[in-house]
Amino acid sequence: KQEVTQIPAALSVPEGENLVLNCSFTDSAIYNLQWFRQDPGKGLTSLLLIQSSQREQTSGRLNASLDKSSGRSTLYIAASQPGDSATYLCAVPGSSNTGKLIFGQGTTLQVKP
């Protein structure tokens, strides 16, 4: 059974700092991994999707890496801004391959001005 874990659960950093969020998964037989952002009271917004054949995916100040063999992914945020404050969730497809996503519990990030 696939399980997804995110560490840390919460993170507070001063503005301008570079930071890394971690995601680990127990079953390495995944075909992609996705990072989402969730603002308070809002739904989820997809940030990056990494296919299993890729090792990295970049969008602006965000860079996500994937190491299937070790069951790990990281989300790197460069030059953090107060607007980056949100909860970040990683998710992988369920083993049934129906499109169902298995989510981690999320990392809540606060960037202080």
Place this chain on the structure above:
Amino acid sequence: EAGVAQSPRYKIIEKRQSVAFWCNPISGHATLYWYQQILGQGPKLLIQFQNNGVVDDSQLPKDRFSAERLKGVDSTLKIQPAKLEDSAVYLCASSLEGRVQYFGPGTRLTVT
């Protein structure tokens, strides 16, 4: 392009009452998902539809939860009777042929 619409946005009910949530997916999206997100946790899939057929409802508490998507477009999720532990955000998502999922804003349910 309009996103996934959900209503109501907030609902407060007493335990043992019933409640229903509505979702209108992105036009043309055949796959529709209902997720439950308890505070401090990631979303958990309750039920997945492909058009008006159920693909996965393995984690749906069928003694109290039901969902339908009669015409393969809109969907409703019902809880009857509600328990305190049902307090959560209920997220609806849709996708085109099982690809990237687009999420609605969610319905925050509080059961007192």
